[in-house]
Amino acid sequence: MSGLRAEGLRVALGGKPVLTGLDLDFKRGEVTAIVGPNGAGKSTLLSCLCGLRRPDAGRVTLDDGPLLTFKPRERARRIAYLEQTPEVAWAIDVETLVGLGRTPFVGAMGLGADDRTAVAAALTRTGMTAFAGRLVNSLSGGERARALIARALAGAPDWLLADEPLTGLDLGHQYDALELFRRLANEGCGVILTLHDLASAVRCADRIIVLAAGRVLADAPAADALSPAVLAQAYGVDARVTAGQAGPLIEVLGRSPAASV
Amino acid sequence: MTRRAVFIMVCLLALLVLLCGLSLMTGRVWAPISAWFDRGDVRWAIVFELRVPRTLLAIAVGAGLGVSGAAMQGYTRNPLADPAALGVSSMAALGAVLTLYLGAGGAQPWIIATAAMAFALLAVILLLALAGMGSGMVSFVLAGVILQTMAGAGVALALSLAPNPWAVSEIVNWLMGSLADRSLDEVRFAAPFIALGVGLILFTGRGLDALTLGERSAASLGIDLRVLRGLLAVGVALTTGASVAVTGVIGFVGLIVPHLLRPLVGARPSALLWPSAVGGAVLVLGADILVRAIHNGSELKLGIAMAALGGPFFFALLISLRRRTA
Numbered sequence: 001m002s003g004l005r006a007e008g009l010r011v012a013l014g015g016k017p018v019l020t021g022l023d024l025d026f027k028r029g030e031v032t033a034i035v036g037p038n039g040a041g042k043s044t045l046l047s048c049l050c051g052l053r054r055p056d057a058g059r060v061t062l063d064d065g066p067l068l069t070f071k072p073r074e075r076a077r078r079i080a081y082l083e084q085t086p087e088v089a090w091a092i093d094v095e096t097l098v099g100l101g102r103t104p105f106v107g108a109m110g111l112g113a114d115d116r117t118a119v120a121a122a123l124t125r126t127g128m129t130a131f132a133g134r135l136v137n138s139l140s141g142g143e144r145a146r147a148l149i150a151r152a153l154a155g156a157p158d159w160l161l162a163d164e165p166l167t168g169l170d171l172g173h174q175y176d177a178l179e180l181f182r183r184l185a186n187e188g189c190g191v192i193l194t195l196h197d198l199a200s201a202v203r204c205a206d207r208i209i210v211l212a213a214g215r216v217l218a219d220a221p222a223a224d225a226l227s228p229a230v231l232a233q234a235y236g237v238d239a240r241v242t243a244g245q246a247g248p249l250i251e252v253l254g255r256s257p258a259a260s261v
Numbered sequence: 262m263t264r265r266a267v268f269i270m271v272c273l274l275a276l277l278v279l280l281c282g283l284s285l286m287t288g289r290v291w292a293p294i295s296a297w298f299d300r301g302d303v304r305w306a307i308v309f310e311l312r313v314p315r316t317l318l319a320i321a322v323g324a325g326l327g328v329s330g331a332a333m334q335g336y337t338r339n340p341l342a343d344p345a346a347l348g349v350s351s352m353a354a355l356g357a358v359l360t361l362y363l364g365a366g367g368a369q370p371w372i373i374a375t376a377a378m379a380f381a382l383l384a385v386i387l388l389l390a391l392a393g394m395g396s397g398m399v400s401f402v403l404a405g406v407i408l409q410t411m412a413g414a415g416v417a418l419a420l421s422l423a424p425n426p427w428a429v430s431e432i433v434n435w436l437m438g439s440l441a442d443r444s445l446d447e448v449r450f451a452a453p454f455i456a457l458g459v460g461l462i463l464f465t466g467r468g469l470d471a472l473t474l475g476e477r478s479a480a481s482l483g484i485d486l487r488v489l490r491g492l493l494a495v496g497v498a499l500t501t502g503a504s505v506a507v508t509g510v511i512g513f514v515g516l517i518v519p520h521l522l523r524p525l526v527g528a529r530p531s532a533l534l535w536p537s538a539v540g541g542a543v544l545v546l547g548a549d550i551l552v553r554a555i556h557n558g559s560e561l562k563l564g565i566a567m568a569a570l571g572g573p574f575f576f577a578l579l580i581s582l583r584r585r586t587a
Contacts, residue, residue: 074483081477083477086475087474090529092473092528092529106467
């Protein structure tokens with residue numbers, strides 16, 4: 001059985017349960033959006049899935065091997081993780097930044113010919129070739145986000161896990177980023193995103209997982225996952241879901257009377 | 262390495278060779294090249310007994326401090342980090358002073374050096390522990406201030422309780438940091454530890470580069486942060502501890518050198534390591550030659566000269582950083 005799998009995932013932070021026994025299966029070639037209210041455990045789930053956090057119970061397996069038994073380098077070659085608003089500490093140029101995505105591949109001698117090809121390809125995919133020589137701190141928010149996505153793509157990963165990749169992007173750049181994730185999935189990459197914006201999730205994802213209080217409230221194809229009942233339970237809002245031109249439209253009417261805040 | 266970085270490296274190495282020649286000539290007695298090869302000349306002994314060890318020590322200490330500074334700045338992602346500024350050198354000095362004090366001057370050099378390296382290691386571990394708790398620049402610098410203060414208090418205590426004036430003057434002399442009157446024994450003693458430390462630090466390049474993206478992203482790129490921290494801690498402790506044990510505290514080298522080189526070779530931490538080693542050697546050797554050249558009865562201590570130079574530099578650096586982030 002191949003794929004990325006969570007079995008009985010349980011995490012507590014400071015005695016407070018964050019994930020309460022999640023069983024999830026992810027397939028390559030799909031975009032999965034994980035949505036849910038603040039504090040639902042989305043980011044924690046993502047860190048477990050990319051092997052950065054050891055769950056208190058349960059495990060994550062990648063192609064049948066427990067993820068925590070992978071060598072860090074081997075794991076990093078297969079799973080790319082894009083942090084929410086990552087820092088770039090030094091004033092390096094875009095090409096150097098994207099080159100950092102080759103870290104799991106390079107030896108002591110630095111980037112080789114293969115690495116340079118992969119960096120150039122990642123720059124092309126994200127439309128950042130013209131910016132290769134620019135310093136990262138001189139980029140606009142949208143350009144910077146694209147450069148960081150290019151960094152994640154430079155390793156040509158099987159899996160791309162991105163935590164709130166649309167934060168700080170305007171509508172046009174959000175659209176471009178989602179298109180890029182879509183294309184990656186079509187090429188066989190497994191894409192897992194945490195998203196706040198439900199419209200983006202519906203538009204881009206094949207599958208939506210609604211997480212609330214560390215539990216899965218819904219896990220279904222994107223068009224069906226967000227029912228008024230689920231939205232009321234997850235966010236405590238009264239919402240109406242209607243068919244729109246590019247997918248279901250979600251209209252928030254007000255706080256639901258049974259708001260579980 | 263980019264072509265530009267290679268060019269800078271070649272320039273620095275050429276400068277270092279030039280300074281080596283100058284260093285063998287300069288001092289109370291001017292010794293031209295002709296004197297180096299004439300065993301009958303009295304200056305031959307001065308050159309080989311005094312100036313060769315002094316020059317070698319300046320290179321080793323400078324390279325060690327330069328590369329330590331570059332690596333600490335890379336790890337902390339903070340251009341203000343440096344073994345001296347963050348209290349590592351002071352802690353090493355405290356370790357050495359304690360042995361001087363307890364041994365009342367009779368302490369073996371290897372005991373002094375071991376104590377200096379052990380205290381340096383303790384300091385680095387405390388710093389990394391604090392930095393590893395997800396704290397930013399502020400608590401890191403605060404931790405450095407605390408270490409600095411504690412080490413200073415410890416040294417002051419040792420001075421005030423010193424058994425005799427001779428011990429006091431021994432400690433004070435040594436605290437001020439100098440390369441004067443060192444013999445080949447000290448070189449033989451310190452250089453291997455410094456070389457080992459520098460070697461360990463040079464292995465951290467890939468990890469330091471990845472840390473540009475923060476600890477989580479670096480970990481996701483397959484960097485084992487525990488290994489990186491271990492290499493860095495032992496590397497910095499060996500270089501700083503061994504340097505302080507033979508020369509006393511020479512501050513600011515690790516701060517100034519990477520900062521000056523960053524615009525020239527680029528800000529990528531690994532690209533800075535080798536140039537900072539050579540640059541540190543150039544700076545310490547150059548400053549030591551200057552100190553010898555302007556002697557006036559008694560020689561100015563190198564550590565004091567460095568502090569006099571480094572203090573204002575540190576200040577200017579802080580102001581320019583403020584401007585950039587404001």
